[in-house]
Amino acid sequence: MTDSTPRPAIRSSRGRGRRPADEVRADVLRAVGEMLLRDGLAELSFERIAREAGVSKTTLYKWWPSVGALALEGYFHAVEDTLAFPDTGDIRADLTTQLHHFVALMTATPAGRLLTELIGRSQSDPELASEYRRLYSSGRRRLATVRLRRAQEAGQIRADVPVEVLVDQLWGAIYHRLLIPDEPVDEAYADVLIRNLFDGIA
């Protein structure tokens, strides 16, 4: 079997025909997400993704400009549910829930190592940096600000607070400790981040 021959695993369940592209694409992203959360970034290559997802390398090259781009898109989908923003109507409780999930993901799975490595590499790789923003961070930022703006409309966050900045003072503060581990990252830390902002420190 050559590299460009799909393995039987992804043959259509409806017979010998080709499966629709969006199904194959979703399967690849799912496989990449699983590989990343299991093994981290080090093991990832188009070769191995093609083997594990049962698609040809040609297909991968056609859809993704680089392994980094594919990794970022796969990771975004893999953590979408874990990092979903609940809306119980209480922004403080919902942020606590979401940030606890985020802390657990970053500290108890390879996700933390993966993201800090991608952020690290992107400091000297402008293409990866722009892919990181396009395929991961800008999307996560958007999801956070949607929930924060809803809280603002509900009067739970003051109208004159630019919610973009809260993203940096909550998730950004956690990234700061992940990237420069002078101090620990745990649920208590996340709770203080929220308390400082909602109660004020003065």
Place this chain on the structure above:
Amino acid sequence: MTDSTPRPAIRSSRGRGRRPADEVRADVLRAVGEMLLRDGLAELSFERIAREAGVSKTTLYKWWPSVGALALEGYFHAVEDTLAFPDTGDIRADLTTQLHHFVALMTATPAGRLLTELIGRSQSDPELASEYRRLYSSGRRRLATVRLRRAQEAGQIRADVPVEVLVDQLWGAIYHRLLIPDEPVDEAYADVLIRNLFDGIA
């Protein structure tokens, strides 16, 4: 002239004798700091530092385990005055002054590029990561918390606020935007960081 021969420039002004080690050391750190703020990290090597500071490479190897370690120590000294923490008795005003200086340093000099590159490299280089914390970030953290604790004693920050966390929600939030430039870093941003914390966002 061989590499291990000091250039005349660092010969003692008091004659042909050797200069005291701490003077030479201070001169090397000063030269490295100037080189970093002028040219960034890319141009830095023991070879070039030896040439510019007029000391032997042997001396550099004896005092610093790596170019990274020397760069970090030189940078720490180079920015110590710019990033000093004023104490006028008003913590909010003093943080504004300091953060404006920090923003200017990070955005208008090669310092921002230098630090993000060092943080970036340290994600896949455990030795550099530990040097970064030992020679730079832990020292900066200490200076910040000293000023914040004084404000706490003066009753300008609530007694139950762990000031360590404020470091992440002020400077850490700025690093977050420098490392993942989804949003701009400017004085207005620094002002909002301070306002969110002191006034509270609820």
